[in-house]
Amino acid sequence: xxGSTVSGIGSNIDTQAIVKSLVDAEKVPKQxxxxxxxxxxxxxxxxxxxxxxxxxxxxxxxxxMSTGNSFTGLTGSSSDEKVATMTASNTAxxxxxxxxVSQLAQASKLSSTTFSAGASAxxxxxxKPTTLTITQSKxxxxxxxxxxxxxxxxxxxxxxxxxxxxxxxxxxxxxxxxRLILTSTTMGTGSDLTLSGNSGLDVGSTVVxxxxxxxxxxxxxxxxxxTNNIEGALSGVNIKLVSVSALKTAGDxxxxxxxxxxxxxxxxNNTALKSGVKGFIDTYNALITAMNxxxxxxxxxxxxxxxxxxxxxxxxxxxxxxxxxxxxxxSGTGAFKSLAQFGVSTSSSxxxxxxxxxxxxxxxxxxxxxxxxxxxxxxxxxxxxxxxTDSYAKASTGILATRSTSLSDTLKDLxxxxxxxxxxxxxxxxxxxxxxxxxxxxxxxxxxxxTSVMTTLNALNNxxxxx
Numbered sequence: 336x337x338g339s340t341v342s343g344i345g346s347n348i349d350t351q352a353i354v355k356s357l358v359d360a361e362k363v364p365k366q367x368x369x370x371x372x373x374x375x376x377x378x379x380x381x382x383x384x385x386x387x388x389x390x391x392x393x394x395x396x397x398x399x400m401s402t403g404n405s406f407t408g409l410t411g412s413s414s415d416e417k418v419a420t421m422t423a424s425n426t427a428x429x430x431x432x433x434x435x436v437s438q439l440a441q442a443s444k445l446s447s448t449t450f451s452a453g454a455s456a457x458x459x460x461x462x463k464p465t466t467l468t469i470t471q472s473k474x475x476x477x478x479x480x481x482x483x484x485x486x487x488x489x490x491x492x493x494x495x496x497x498x499x500x501x502x503x504x505x506x507x508x509x510x511x512x513x514r515l516i517l518t519s520t521t522m523g524t525g526s527d528l529t530l531s532g533n534s535g536l537d538v539g540s541t542v543v544x545x546x547x548x549x550x551x552x553x554x555x556x557x558x559x560x561x562t563n564n565i566e567g568a569l570s571g572v573n574i575k576l577v578s579v580s581a582l583k584t585a586g587d588x589x590x591x592x593x594x595x596x597x598x599x600x601x602x603x604n605n606t607a608l609k610s611g612v613k614g615f616i617d618t619y620n621a622l623i624t625a626m627n628x629x630x631x632x633x634x635x636x637x638x639x640x641x642x643x644x645x646x647x648x649x650x651x652x653x654x655x656x657x658x659x660x661x662x663x664x665x666s667g668t669g670a671f672k673s674l675a676q677f678g679v680s681t682s683s684s685x686x687x688x689x690x691x692x693x694x695x696x697x698x699x700x701x702x703x704x705x706x707x708x709x710x711x712x713x714x715x716x717x718x719x720x721x722x723x724t725d726s727y728a729k730a731s732t733g734i735l736a737t738r739s740t741s742l743s744d745t746l747k748d749l750x751x752x753x754x755x756x757x758x759x760x761x762x763x764x765x766x767x768x769x770x771x772x773x774x775x776x777x778x779x780x781x782x783x784x785x786t787s788v789m790t791t792l793n794a795l796n797n798x799x800x801x802x
Contacts, residue, residue, distance in 0.1 A: 350771035357767055362760050369756065373749045375644075380742040382629040382644040386651070387735045389625035390728050394721060396618040401717045405615070406710040408608030408703060411572060414598035420575045423601045427571030432553050433596035436580045440522040440549035440563045443471070445530065446507070447515040448539030454487040454506050454513045458536060467534040469493075469502060471519060472526055476502060480534045486513055489536070493517070516543065523548045523561030549576055553599075572601060605699050608706060612695075615710070616679065616688045619662070623686045626651055650727075650734060657723040659686065666716055669705025671698065677706070 400406070404424055411423035419434055450456035459465050459480045467489070469476040476497050480489060486506060493504035501520040506513050515536065519528060526546040530537035549560040553568060565574040580594035587593065629645040645651050659681070665672040678694025681687070699706075710716050727734045 348775070350768070350775055354764060354767040354771060358760055358764050361763060362756065365752075365756055369749055369753055373746065376742050376745045376749065378644040380739060380746070383735055383739050383742065385625060386629060386645075386654075387728075387739070389622050390654075390724060390735070393618055393622040394724060394728055396614075397717045397721050400611070400615060400618075401711070401721075403611075405611030406608065406707045408603045408605055408611070408706070409571075409601055410604045410607050412600045412602070414600075416577070418576075418578055418580055418597045419599070420577065421599050422573045424571045424573070427569070427601045429603060430601055432569060432599045433555070434551060434553055434574065434580075434599050435594050435596050436549070436551045436576050436578070437591070437594060438547060438550040439576055439579060440560060441544055441547040442519050442522045443526055443528040443546040444516065444518040444542070444544035445528050446517075446541050446543050447530075447536050449512045449514045450486055451512040453508060454485065454490075456486050456513065457483060458486055458489055459484045459534065465534040466532040467530065467536050468532040469497070469517065470529045470531065471502075471521060476500065477532070478534075480536075486515060490515060518544075522546060522563070526561075551576065569599070569601075572599070574599065603703060605703060608699065608703060609695060612674070612677070612679070612706065613690065616690060619658075620687045622658070623655070626655060627685060650738065654724070654727055655686065657727075658720060661716060661719045661723050662688075664716075664719070666714060666719070667705055667709035669702060669708055671702045671705040672709060674709070676702075 402424075404427070407423075407427070409423045409427050409429070411421045411427070413419050413421050418436055450458070459482055462482050464482060465480045467478045467480055469478065478489070478492055478496065480492075484492075490504040490506050493502060503518050503520070505516045505518075507516050508514075517528060517530075519526065523546055530540050549563050549565075551558055551560070551565070558565075558568060560568075560576075563576040565576065568574065580597060583593040583595055629643050630648065630651050631643050632646055633641045633643070635641060662674070662681075671677065674688075677698045678691035679688055680691065682689065708715070712718065725733075730736060
């Protein structure tokens with residue numbers, strides 16, 4: 336046949352094609368089995384991974400919503416954010432409070448003597464290391480100053496070694512030279528910084544700022560704080576002091592002058608409440624959409640259907656049922672115990688949630704407070720959904736993690752089977768090739784003998800003819 340490759344020189348038979356056909360006949364059934372199993376395991380593992388990622392994102396969002404004020408609708412405001420800002424958590428209550436700030440909390444700040452050579456001035460001219468001891472609240476921080484160390488190197492060493500302990504060093508430079516400025520994140524009376532040791536950096540040091548407590552009053556009740564972040568003074572409210580309240584009378588030099596009050600307000604905002612519930616709906620729908628994508632059946636143009644990797648998967652059905660059961664369960668202490676009463680419905684075909692704005696607006700006018708008890712607390716929807724998905728989401732022992740591990744092991748086993756099959760087929764190919772090559776050699780020898788015999792006979796016939 337034109338174009339064919341003849342590998343049997345002696346026999347004129349394509350022995351390579353014969354060997355390949357025999358090997359393929361042996362290999363194809365097992366190879367098909369491995370390919371099919373590998374493809375199924377790979378696609379299933381990929382789908383499980385997508386569901387794991389979506390479930391982790393969902394559970395992370397539940398945690399965030401549990402610690403926030405998404406379902407209280409509470410918002411905090413300050414009438415003068417130049418004096419104080421505030422945030423309200425889900426434990427806050429509606430109300431307004433008059434805040435007066437008479438003094439901000441302040442950290443201790445020290446300055447070394449001035450070094451005329453600037454930041455590169457050598458502060459240890461000896462051939463031995465010295466020690467700079469920084470003390471705050473009876474705790475010592477010892478810094479070793481090596482021979483030849485500069486002011487800049489001391490500053491860098493303080494920040495590197497003691498930065499996580501709240502100490503901070505900077506260099507301030509002017510026409511007279513540079514000085515080391517040392518301060519702390521710890522504020523309040525009694526947090527003074529002091530310097531000692533044998534480095535000489537403590538000699539001539541001066542106090543730039545003395546530590547102070549924050550002094551403020553809420554509705555006329557005076558209070559003291561070591562920091563400018565006020566937590567716990569009002570339940571569920573975090574106040575950050577920014578500056579001292581303005582004097583009611585400009586230029587008042589009295590010891591305790593009257594100051595203008597800043598109004599701190601916690602109020603219910605139905606727009607914020609609706610945004611919180613819609614945020615939950617979006618989070619819920621994202622998980623259901625991810626699960627639908629891996630379990631749906633696609634109808635093709637010819638009417639045939641193509642299942643997804645997890646179509647009919649029992650684990651997916653169980654997970655979806657667990658989530659939907661908790662969503663549909665009644666919860667809370669108010670008159671309304673279901674999101675359906677607030678206009679939130681579930682699609683029968685996709686399982687996705689939608690909100691009817693008109694029903695929501697009507698329900699929230701009278702029952703807005705019921706939303707928080709429905710979602711929050713140990714028996715709220717957020718906690719129950721988190722608990723219902725625990726067995727699926729655990730990092731190493733969860734149902735999804737276990738399935739992923741099993742599928743990975745299956746792929747490793749299939750890879751080993753593939754290697755074994757390849758080795759066996761290589762041996763078979765070598766064996767068959769050797770046998771067919773031997774056959775080809777034998778046929779070549781026989782043809783050679785046949786040719787020799789025919790030559791002899793022809794020669795005898797020629798002799799008789801000549802005679």
